[in-house]
Amino acid sequence: MTFSRLTIALDIMGGDNGPHVTLPAALKALQENPQLYFILCGDEKIISQFMSPQKSAIRDRIEIQHCSDHVAMDERPSSALRNKKDSSMRRALERVENGDADACVSAGNTGALLAIAYHVLKTLPGIDRPALVSALPTDDHHKLFLLDLGANVNCDSETLFQYAVMGSVLAEEVAGIENPRVALLNVGEEQIKGNDQVKFTAQLLQDAPGINYTGFVEGNDIFTNCADVVVTDGFVGNIALKACEGLATLVLEESKRVSQENWWTKLLAKIALPLLRKIYRRVNPDQYNGASLIGLRGIVVKSHGNASSDAFLFAIKEAEQEIQRQVPKKIKDKIESVLMERS
């Protein structure tokens, strides 16, 4: 099934750079895909100013929803949920909930997006908690879906099991990987390794017929073609990914510092730094790819807070893909069939 019309609600005000990044990305997306329609949530004046000079073929495919407020990047999720009823983020999610839009994309405050999306959209039947998932690049340019990246820091084995099912659907539908290999993140590959939670989840997955569970993988495996889906709880996933971000930053900073040592290293660095940056753009998943919030009754894609227009465009395309592939419905069907087979 292909959709003749895709409607995405955009949180125009979200992210470190708000409209400066989101509006150019929206324009580019509209130019590239004639089936795309946007509901642009945010300050009407800013949006109009940017969009009114555009051709009517573009303007006809946007609706502006003025919002009097927005969620600050450092705002507490609980406060945003309680107080920001007319924020661009919340309105965009509401337009998904009431069926006007097929998906929502935001570069805003992750914690607030999680809290408001969970509140507004609710989880799918059979899913206790949503998860944040992103595709990491691996050594052979294969995609590896890692979840949860921080939606839930207290996960039990049942939640991890559901994450495995959701990740499996995403890998199959979005990346087109047939019968995706699902692994659990652990401190070793042997069955006896790990904490109680991960050991018990392994048992659940071994016994689940609809899932191609392949065992444990270690931290260093997540950048290799070890599996298509790697499951962990949000505490570990968040810290592991951020530690990688920290290392990437350190290496770039260190390269810059080394480059100042003498004329020779200055020359080396002039040559090496662009190469290094090129590689990092490829390996820094958080900056480059959108992260999807899955397990909800609607599609939500999160772009990085300091995303560039290109990265925000990438997140929009991710949302288009999830709409086309009807990801929430597929997750619902899969979890139903897995749970039925299990019982």
Add this chain to the structure above:
Amino acid sequence: MTFSRLTIALDIMGGDNGPHVTLPAALKALQENPQLYFILCGDEKIISQFMSPQKSAIRDRIEIQHCSDHVAMDERPSSALRNKKDSSMRRALERVENGDADACVSAGNTGALLAIAYHVLKTLPGIDRPALVSALPTDDHHKLFLLDLGANVNCDSETLFQYAVMGSVLAEEVAGIENPRVALLNVGEEQIKGNDQVKFTAQLLQDAPGINYTGFVEGNDIFTNCADVVVTDGFVGNIALKACEGLATLVLEESKRVSQENWWTKLLAKIALPLLRKIYRRVNPDQYNGASLIGLRGIVVKSHGNASSDAFLFAIKEAEQEIQRQVPKKIKDKIESVLMERS
């Protein structure tokens, strides 16, 4: 207090390259420090062959303890503990336990070393579990001690609290940092963030007078000067550090691959790769630094399995430092005083 004689028991057979790496490192350490004595545990023939051509000033400071066995790198810890009674690893630890040596250094199987050291040496009074700790380099070449790196994957808040005390002693004694800042690894810096375990540990640390607890830090902070000691459980610590190792490997591989694309990138890479490797040697803590197993009634330093002679020498020096500074005694004193103030 300075020691006129330092005796270290070395597991000569441990590590991917065994005696080829450990013996040259031992020789260099003896040449550099005339106060150093070694008990070399391993295959007598191999050790003698290497050591007999040396000057008597060197030979007089070694004792060879022949061991008929060694622990394989992929051996199960439980099996090594049960079956490898005459292994070089176990004998080296026993020489610490019976007081012949002041410390043990091994590049062998980490799991087996943890299990055998715990069994042979036992923990200090007031300490439930030992921890594996390493110093990470940060953006301003400051040392940050991260623990636990995988000794215990099921840690409760009390264990994390003890880790904070032990890390604090190590930072003060080994790195000479006065009143070291101790932080907890978490998914956010705000007090409301995190799982139950980390929140409860924060409460314990806030109330502990002898510890300079500074709050939560995130994954990307561990390569910055955010704190002197960062505490987490062995599951998270192991996965975070290995994920960084995986990223480092990916970037190096990707640089090599990019370098094959055309003559220009080939040239760039020829220049960039050595710079990149130089930086990685500095930022790859696991490869470069030894990791200490602390909380035991004796000093145990673990060198990386595929350590070079230089890295193994570094681990020996780490052990020398811990002997000089009487780390186990200081940990014992500190935990006693903290627990007394707490009760």
